[in-house]
Amino acid sequence: MVEKNLDELKLSKHHLKAMFVSGMGFFTDAYDLFIIGVALSLIAPVWGLTRSEIALLGSSSLLAALFGSIFFGRFADNFGRKKIYGLEALIMTIGALMSAFSPNFLFLLFSRFILGLGIGGDYPVSAVIMSEYSNRADRGKLVGLVFSMQALGLIIGPLVALSLLLLHIPLDFVWRLMLGLGSIPSIMVIYLRRKLPESPRYLSEIVCDKKAALTAFVNFIGNGDKTYESPHLNSRIRYKLKDFFSNKQHVLTLFGTAGSWFLLDWAYYGNTISTPIVMNAICDSSSLELKMIYSLLIFVVFALPGYILSIIFMDIIGRKYIQLIGFSIMSLSFLLLGLIPDIVNNVTGFLILYGLSYLFTEFGPNTTTFVLPSELFPTEYRATGHGLSAGIGKLGAFFGVLLFPITESFFGLNITFVIVSIICLMGIITTSVLTEPKGKSLEDCSYSKIIGK
Structure with missing residues (x-):
């Protein structure tokens, strides 16, 4: 039985190769996540962008990711994972290159939407392929490693931005290079993805x-x-979407996975893409280069260790409990940022609390919300369930990115952080309905037997 062979297979270079091929898409996602905020700080004064236009450019790819993840997820269940693996990387490449050559606001907005379709499609297909190739003992670690390629993107993004700014080349060329370089990692893996065999x-x-x-x-x-x-x-069994939603267990699981992802992305993306706004609040008189250094320190000192801890403990503590711990400490960190008087005037104290929220975002729901949907839905709905979860998550990201600068403008940074704290607290509720898949086969933890398998 091939499923048992996959479950009992020892961790090998073949798993790591699949992890690398899958993970490079998430490097692109994270690089783009950070770099658009910096690019917009350079584009806005030149193009005379309004705050609403800045919010739209920052969030358009996230809205597109909603459609991309749902469409590609459903397609992967109906026609196979391999049929489209590599196509989403090609779309990301095209979107990044179009962004770099944008002549105006509308073209850049459209380019960002194209990029978002590819990013969205990458979520369910990469997660499910890695999950279905993984052995039982290391599945959480391997799927987590795919997602943790984001850590490299979060570090390379500020380094690229800082390097280009220090070279003192024309700023109009700087932001175009920033956006265009995002195409390189996705180009690298298109061929490799096409060579992976179909999921056994x-x-x-x-x-x-x-x-x-x-x-x-x-x-x-x-x-x-x-x-x-x-x-x-061409004669595979077709499973209808209405049957998915008529199954109470699938709907409850979707509430837990999609609800948690929605709340996490609202807090995380709104916060991260708006990092330049946050940096302006605590060190308004500092140069753009110094603000980039602060951002880089947060990612290296706090976010990167969070990813590493998540990978180490994913198959030891379990995904659900890491997610519960993460949401709890995120909520506490943002609450303190919102309630401590004049915290924005204490740069060191602010950066420690702000960094702590990042540590437990990565050693918490940012990683686990990606892993859990790849395990808790049965094979016939695995990519669909993951795509719906990721898509709803990106809807939360869209609202977070759109509303964070608006909320900060009207109510100030402190009230904005209190709102984010409440959102994180709600994540504890959605997480509580999920089962723990640690140590179980995919067939056991995804309730396959409920539909007669």
């Missing part, structure tokens, strides 16, 4: 072709180079 679990459970599943498994572990094409690919 998908071939076994959805296409119902054990021979094709075994061939894909053998190719994955490097003991074969066959390209057996299943004669049953």
Whole structure:
């Protein structure tokens, strides 16, 4: 049985190769997440952008990611993971290059939307492929490593921005380089993604072709180079979306995964893309370069260790409990940032509390909200469930990015942080309905038996 072989397979270079190929898309996502905030600080005065236009440019790719994740997730369940793996990376490449050559606001807005479609599509397909290739003991670690490629993007982003600014080249060229460089990691993996075999679990459970599943498994572990094409690919079992929503367990799980992701992304993306606004509040007189250094320190000192801790403890503590701890400390950190008088005037104190929120975002829901949907839905709805969760999450990100600068403008940074604290507190409720998949096979933790499998 190919599923059992996958579950019991020891961690190997083949898992790590799949992790790298899957993870480079998330490097692009994180790089773009940070770099657009810096780019907008350079574009806005030149193009004379209003605050609303800045908010739209910052959030448009997130709205597009909503549609991309849902569409690509559903497509991957209906037609196979391999059919579209690499296509979403190509779309990200096109979107990044279009952004770099944008002549005006509307073109850049459209380019960001294209980029967002690719980013959104990358979430369910990469997560599900890695989850379905993983062994039972290391699945949380491996899927977490895919997502943790974000850490590199969060560090490389400020380094690129800082380096370009220090070179004193024309600012109009600087922001175009910043946005265009985001195409490089996605270009790197298009070919590699197309060469990955189809998920053996998908071939076994959805296409119902054990021979094709075994061939894909053998190719994955490097003991074969066959390209057996299943004669049953066009006669796979079709599972309707209405059946997904008529299953109470699936709906409850979706409430937990999508609800948690929505709340996390509202807090996280709104906060991160608006980092230049936050830096302006605590060190308004400082140069743009110094503000970049502060941002880089937060990511290196706090966010990066959070990713590392998440990977180490994912298969020890469990995803659900890491998520509960993360939401709790995030909420406390933002509450203190909002309530401590004159905290913005104490740069050191502010950066420690602000950094603490990042530490437990990464060693918390930012990583686990990506991992859990790839495990808690059965194979026939795994990419659909992940795509819906990611899409609803990106809807939260859209609202966060759109409303953070508006809220800060009307109510100030302290009240904005109190609102973010409440949002994080709500994440504890949505997380509590989820089951813990640690140490279980995908078939056991995804309630496959409920639908008669």
